[in-house]
Amino acid sequence: MALSSPPINTVQQHHPTAIAAIAAMASSSLLLACAVAAAMVSAVSCGPPKVPPGPNITATYDEKWLEAKATWYGAAHGAGPKDNGGACGYKDVDKAPFLGMNSCGSDPIFKDGKGCGSCFEVKCSKPDACSDKPVMIHITDMNDEPIAAYHFDLSGLAFGAMAKEGKDEELRKCGIIDMQFRRAIVIDMQFRGVKCKYPADTKITFHIEKASNPNYLALLVKYVAGDGDVVGVDLKEKGSEEWKPLNESWGAVWRIDTPKPLKGPFSIRITTEGGEKIVADDAIPDDLKADSVYKSNQMASSCLLLACVVAAAMVSVVSCGPPKVPPGPNITAAYGEEWMEARGTWYGKPKGAGPDDNGGACGYKDVDKAPFLGMTSCGNDPIFKDGKGCGSCFEVKCSKPEACSDKPVIVYITDMNTEPIAAYHFDLSGHAFGAMAKEGKDEELRKAGIIDMQFRRVRCKYPGETKITFHVEKGCNPNYFAVLVKYVGGDGDVVKVELKEKGSEEWKPLTESWGAIWRLDTPKPIKGPYSIRVTTESDQKLVANDVIPENWKPDTLYKSEIQVD
Incomplete structure (x- = not known):
């Protein structure tokens, strides 16, 4: 959870x-x-x-x-x-x-x-x-x-x-x-x-998240008494009368993306579910620092x-x-004939791709569509590997109960499961789980709940027209660039991503953000077009030259011309 x-x-x-x-x-x-x-x-x-x-x-x-x-x-x-x-x-x-x-x-x-x-x-x-x-x-x-x-x-x-x-x-x-x-x-x-009641010295507190910069500010709001939860956050720059609304990012984190750099100090206004508005004047100083905590002088007192x-x-x-259940050793980019033991469950709709939104903890979207086609799975720690297992491919099969076909099918790791019931645990989409069944027995197999299964890692193979693809994430700007990498053949997973600006010889390393998303934070704005170099787990390096154009846009897909042979 x-x-x-x-x-x-x-x-x-x-x-x-x-x-x-x-x-x-x-x-x-x-x-x-x-x-x-x-x-x-x-x-x-x-x-x-x-x-x-x-x-x-x-x-x-x-x-x-x-x-x-x-x-x-x-x-x-x-x-x-x-x-x-x-x-x-x-x-x-x-x-x-x-x-x-x-x-x-x-x-x-x-x-x-x-x-x-x-x-x-x-x-x-x-x-x-x-x-x-x-x-x-x-x-x-x-x-x-x-x-x-x-x-x-x-x-x-x-x-x-x-x-x-x-x-x-x-x-x-x-x-x-x-x-x-x-x-x-x-x-x-x-x-x-x-x-909610807190000690008198506990005030509403703001944590400026990592990667925040003048064009991207993300803050976590905590210790709100009364209702306890927050349904709206606004920001006002010093000398301005305008309250700028922040968007809910995740959990208790709210963020604002703006092409025009913000200037502190900032006042923060929060709205609780009961409608109470609390203003923390100049709570965030002019010289704010990312990954820092700023304590206000405000304590809410209302209801929720x-x-x-x-x-x-x-x-x-x-x-x-x-x-x-202790996890097994990490599954690496080693390929052989040996089958390993695991336990299998399924989630989502019986014939679906897993998550209700067809996404998952790797950050991929539309995993119900080609090339994944719903043949997806959560992996526990040694399979998901904090996101470095995203995109890796496995053959899975089962021989018991009777509905199992004992014939292998290929699944892609697109999601995570950190409370396993075995050293290796695949929580498969309903569609993928049913695919291990004998013909016409998929519903019977899904009713079996937890099953013993076998797996082995295999190289990912995509149709010829499927190339390595990059999704530039929402909120990106010249100082903050985040990209999701998908459809990598061969190992399937990525352990390193680098970016090179046009005319430069320097490859700038990106930091793993979450899932299959990698990011770069820089005080000096970067200029496109960008070439992207990805390194797979077996140290294969692939370069997509000028794949991100000069006039790139956030929340946009860019398809390369490269793929692992």
């Missing part, structure tokens, strides 16, 4: 998979992630509970308790993600004022980032280890692999805080594990919206948070605690 850098909107991501799941996303690089752990029903079958989300939780407050489901992720006494971040973009959520009392929220709670920072009282009365006493938690991360209409995936610390004294370990043991009897235990939890309705889906079976 967590992503800490990419618009993962990018982001992140979890998906409705073909299993009953405990979802967890841990943040790394930019991005967000997907978590699966499953419970098999009786001898027959399984399949994901298709749990529709409840209505969005809004800024209304009352005494009524609503029903939800709760799970936990991360270290047992930890704050959730390994890096103490999450899909809202906050850092150090293990420290004051959050103090590790954090949670992922499913769609109607996280609300594409607009729920970031909102606060809830949560409690549980069953099983016996529950105290039935409310504790306060903050939404700092996302979970869109819900097991109920409202699903809180809490930090280990917050989950344990709902227990009776000395019973926190006992409570945390109630989750999903492989064991010898089939009993599903998922904690029933109630929640209600409460106003969440409350709503519920629906639950329990699977018949199995039991306890998110499985702590």
Whole structure:
């Protein structure tokens, strides 16, 4: 459930998979992630509970308790993600004022980032280890692999805080594990919206994100009391009367792209979901620095948070605690005949390409169309490799259950899964999962939930007309250039990208941003046309001369004339 850098909107991501799941996303690089752990029903079958989300939780407050489901992720006494971040973009959520009392929220709670920072009282009365006493938690991360209409995936610390004294370990043991009897235990939890309250010395704070420059300013907003979440952010330059609206980027990060350089100091106006407007005058100084924190003198005091309705889906079976599955060694650009063991699940629509938007954590779009044609998959850490596995190709097959054909099909890595149920875990699109079945048996195979499968890495081969393609990302300008690289044959994945301006001999290295996106930040504006040099994992270098024209535009595709033989 967590992503800490990419618009993962990018982001992140979890998906409705073909299993009953405990979802967890841990943040790394930019991005967000997907978590699966499953419970098999009786001898027959399984399949994901298709749990529709409840209505969005809004800024209304009352005494009524609503029903939800709760799970936990991360270290047992930890704050959730390994890096103490999450899909809202906050850092150090293990420290004051959050103090590790954090949670992922499913769609109607996280609300594409607009729920970031909102606060809830949560409690549980069953099983016996529950105290039935409310504790306060903050939404700092996302979970869109819900097991109920409202699903809180809490930090280990917050989950344990709902227990009776000395019973926190006992409570945390109630989750999903492989064991010898089939009993599903998922904690029933109630929640209600409460106003966020912070210590008096905690003020609304702004973090200027990395890569910000006079033409591109991105800031993270945190520690907003009252409603807790933010639905609008505006910026005003010194001496101006104009409030410029920022666009929501991802999580609690808002950004503005402008061809005319901005001049500080800047005042920031934020609007909470309850309609309260708070102005932090000259909060960002004239000499602002990227990756810096600026504390305002403002504290919100109004209302917001969440409350709503519920629906639950329990699977018949199995039991306890998110499985702590160590990843296998990274899969490298080595090709041979040997098949390796993995586990397979699926997500999205039964015959779809995976994510609802046909994208994924690599940043590719339209993965339902040629050349991917929906034959796509999430990979866990040693397959996705923080984005460096994006575009790599694998043969996958299964021999059990009976619906499996044992015939290999090729899939492309286009998405990520950071809560694996095995050392190697492919969370395939519904279409790709079904392609491993015997003719006419695809629906039967999809109902099998988790399956054992085999895989091996293969070289990517694209049709002759498919060339290496570059997508210049939104928000790019002469000082900030970000490009997505796709359709690379051979290894498929890219480990290095460089840019050369026309007339120059210097290759400028780009930094990996998130997924398959690479970026360059420079105080001196760069001038097109640009040549791009990509290096694949086996150190093959490919140069696309003048592929990005002088008059390039953001959010535009540029097709090269090169491809791996």
